[in-house]
Amino acid sequence: MDSTLIIEKSVIILVVFAITMLMAMYSTLAERKVAAWLQDRIGPNRAGKGGILQPLADGLKLFAKEEFEPDTPNRFLFFTGPALAMTTALMTSAVIPWGDKFHLFGRDIILQATDIDVALLYLIGVMSIGVYGIMIGGWASNNKFSLIGAVRAASQMISYEVAMGLSLIALLMMTGTLSLREISAQQAGLNWNVFYQPLSFFIFLICAFAETNRTPFDLAECETELVGGYHTEYSSMKMGFYLFAEYANMFISSTILAVLFFGGYNYPGMSWAVENWGVNIANVIGIGALFVKICGFIFLYMWVRWTIPRFRYDQLMHLGWRILIPLAIVNIMITGIVILRAEIFAYLGF
């Protein structure tokens, strides 16, 4: 491994980290602005022009708040909870292809931290261990509300992981690869997977809402029943980490949705742009296209949050186990039949 590659990858990892943090920061502002817009208000407008410095002010406020600790016998685990939530939220971005490639300094730079063969499984794995941050934090708080919130969040995430995995299997049968880079490359032009697998996209979208604990699935922090849910006992920046992890998760899951189903960095006429304007300019537009898609999904998350009320717990479980999972299995069967249609017709003698 040469040192240029290490420098190149380090720069990419740092930039991705910075962008994730920035997007998570400004998602908090966007959430308040969208809420204000949907409710016919103005929203935060005091810090900076049009409230543009509001996230900085919020962050400063969280740092300056008093650090309160409950009387818990598990002080170490109490600290580990938010750290784990933040770590798993940031780990996912490692396998995402942010663009095709740049041609700089006489070498091709691939805009991805690592291109492993099992990228999609890695995503599912990181999502599944994301529950630990909430569970451990909620339990270590030594509070009944926190515990019930944590258990709710965990059971919800486990239930929806099943449907999510099954919906991805239908997609995998079509793409034939687990590498996100190859999946992106296959969707060149307007060959987006959402046109071939609309049901899979729909199931994945609902599960992504559930996995990020967003409304209508935010039973984990249902104020009327559970005070603040799993982060009732948290204050100051530890609380900030939990909230921040939620927004980072939202950004990452929007990215995954865009990469898997909406063509990633591809946009109509990309090959034409590569021929006429060169690789670099075409890819700058590609990254722009990816971020437009991501912002679209983030807006969808907020739009849904301020439109649809929260589910009841039994409705949540009913939707996950009795509707989404059978639907995903039917989707897998249909996909299989369509892929093998030639063989089936030959077997039936048409």
Next chain:
Amino acid sequence: MINIPDFANASAVQIIFCVLAFITLLTAFLTIYSRNPIHSAIYLVICFFSIAGHYFLLNAQFLAIVHIIVYSGAIMILFLFTIMLMNLNEKKEVHRPRITRLGAIVSFVLISLILIAIFINSKPIVGEYTSTGEDYQSIKVLGKVLLNEYMVPFEFASVLLLVAMIGSVLLSKKEKLEK
């Protein structure tokens, strides 16, 4: 006999292996040793992660990730779940009669005897593997091997899992009906 490793000239992989093995053994021991069941479960999770690290060292990416998803991501979370809801305390620990302790010691000594015998008589077979030239890191190759050469055991395993799943559903349903 058991070889003592040469720490001075160890390669990077060997050092990583030693660190991982240390974490695995330590957390496995702490799983049994710690009194709080939740701490036990968390140590077990760390143990599973280090085992996944061993798979990565053997270039088995697929196995490592699936290990994390299945054991750390699903099974251990359900474990934690049950322990948290049951709210086990140290005080509730059942007092064990003396005969049980004696039995435990005897069985431990017997197991150690067998393990020592195995370690002394075993011959390392690392040198005897032959390279087939296939890249088993690739999921395509792995899938083809599983569904061509090992089709029957693979399908039997899936049937076994299905039966276990239906069985557990049936058991939990029956209890409810009787109540």
